[in-house]
Amino acid sequence: MKLEYTVFGESHGPAVGVVVENLPSGIPIDESFISREMNRRRAKGDGLSTPRIEADVPQILSGVFEGKTTGTPLCAVIQNGNTRSGDYDRTKNLARPSHADFTGFVRYKGCNDYRGGGHFSGRLTAPLVFAGAVAKLALREKGIFVGAHILQVGTEKDQPFTADSLAESAFEALAQKDFTVLDDNVGERMKAIIQEARMNLTSVGGIIQCAVIGMPCGVGSPDKDNLEGMIARNIFRVPAVKGIEFGLGFGFASAYGHEVNDEMRMENGEVVTATNHNGGILGGISNGMPIVFQTVIKPTASISREQKTVNLADMQDDTLVIKGRHDPCILSRASVVIESAAALSVLEALS
Numbered sequence: 621m622k623l624e625y626t627v628f629g630e631s632h633g634p635a636v637g638v639v640v641e642n643l644p645s646g647i648p649i650d651e652s653f654i655s656r657e658m659n660r661r662r663a664k665g666d667g668l669s670t671p672r673i674e675a676d677v678p679q680i681l682s683g684v685f686e687g688k689t690t691g692t693p694l695c696a697v698i699q700n701g702n703t704r705s706g707d708y709d710r711t712k713n714l715a716r717p718s719h720a721d722f723t724g725f726v727r728y729k730g731c732n733d734y735r736g737g738g739h740f741s742g743r744l745t746a747p748l749v750f751a752g753a754v755a756k757l758a759l760r761e762k763g764i765f766v767g768a769h770i771l772q773v774g775t776e777k778d779q780p781f782t783a784d785s786l787a788e789s790a791f792e793a794l795a796q797k798d799f800t801v802l803d804d805n806v807g808e809r810m811k812a813i814i815q816e817a818r819m820n821l822t823s824v825g826g827i828i829q830c831a832v833i834g835m836p837c838g839v840g841s842p843d844k845d846n847l848e849g850m851i852a853r854n855i856f857r858v859p860a861v862k863g864i865e866f867g868l869g870f871g872f873a874s875a876y877g878h879e880v881n882d883e884m885r886m887e888n889g890e891v892v893t894a895t896n897h898n899g900g901i902l903g904g905i906s907n908g909m910p911i912v913f914q915t916v917i918k919p920t921a922s923i924s925r926e927q928k929t930v931n932l933a934d935m936q937d938d939t940l941v942i943k944g945r946h947d948p949c950i951l952s953r954a955s956v957v958i959e960s961a962a963a964l965s966v967l968e969a970l971s
């Protein structure tokens with residue numbers, strides 16, 4: 621049975637949560653690890669993320685007994701304690717450009733909860749991180765580890781993963797950081813770009829690079845259960861994600877085969893490749909090299925500049941100035957979110 625997860629709730633409802641089905645039984649629930657992961661995603665009140673600070677403590681309702689997963693549906697809820705729904709009263713009919721207000725209104729026939737983005741909110745990534753932490757605990761038992769860093773914010777770029785940083789200890793060091801970059805000097809410049817965007821009443825996008833190490837070769841399929849597709853499907857469930865590439869990705873377009881073919885050799889009885897331009901996947905199946913992908917996250921939709929929009933109450937052109945609490949950049953909190961979606965995908969592929 622394949623692992624599946626569903627996040628539920630609305631940003632300004634009583635709680636958000638997740639149900640995970642077909643988890644392996646017997647995963648030890650390491651509460652301090654889970655709370656470390658939840659804290660990595662929480663807003664920190666540092667000007668780099670939303671001023672809406674939440675406790676983000678998951679309450680497990682089912683699927684855990686005597687400290688281990690039972691294998692029956694795991695359900696956890698996380699209370700919404702710091703909503704300020706009044707921020708949305710004045711603009712409730714004014715669809716925010718680039719947010720899901722318009723599509724949610726059409727899809728759910730005007731019944732969608734518009735407050736704080738409702739079910740479309742980045743808030744729904746809190747339960748995703750809980751589920752991802754449990755998936756990581758299951759993967760850890762198999763010697764599989766997931767790590768991510770901010771590769772780019774605006775025009776500022778971190779160094780990509782190298783053989784040295786594709787290691788459990790390097791992933792752990794990244795996870796300890798408030799701002800997950802390999803090069804902290806670049807990180808400081810990225811932070812300045814985010815602060816500048818906020819001061820300029822705008823927002824800024826970027827790229828997360830994520831890797832899975834310890835993945836055995838031979839997992840996946842060429843067709844509907846292809847590993848790239850399984851990962852991409854879950855990565856696109858994260859709000860604000862607009863693209864994903866594996867390995868060299870779009871860089872293949874301008875390359876010649878002799879430059880980018882991953883040459884093979886035997887090492888300690890295993891087939892390895894000298895380079896990893898294919899990002900650890902061939903024919904939809906893992907080849908035993910690290911799985912490496914980059915995912916682009918757009919600039920936060922809600923910005924404080926005046927923007928043109930449509931009033932959904934009378935379907936007339938209108939203008940909008942958003943006054944609320946928003947992330948000037950989603951990247952500072954996104955590494956653990958992307959890792960979580962990747963961990964759940966890999967565990968699904970192994971199930």
Ligand SMILES: Cc1cc2nc3c(=O)[nH]c(=O)nc-3n(C[C@H](O)[C@H](O)[C@H](O)COP(=O)(O)O)c2cc1C
Pocket residue numbers: 670718719720737740741742743745858859860861918920921922945946947950953954957
């Ligand atoms: C962790 C996280 C935080 C987010 N914070 C905000 C925010 O403060 N304001 C906002 O407008 N969008 C925010 N978003 C993005 C929106 O939720 C997203 O753009 C919207 O649901 C539309 O979906 P789409 O961009 O995937 O098309 C956030 C997303 C994530 C993952």
Ligand SMILES: C=C(O[C@@H]1CC(C(=O)O)=C[C@@H](OP(=O)(O)O)[C@H]1O)C(=O)O
Pocket residue numbers: 631670671672674703704707735736737740741742743744746859944945946947
């Ligand atoms: C609450 C979180 O992020 C929220 C994501 C979000 C959005 O539109 O996605 C909009 C904001 O919500 P609100 O307007 O209620 O402050 C963010 O604060 C969170 O990530 O925990």
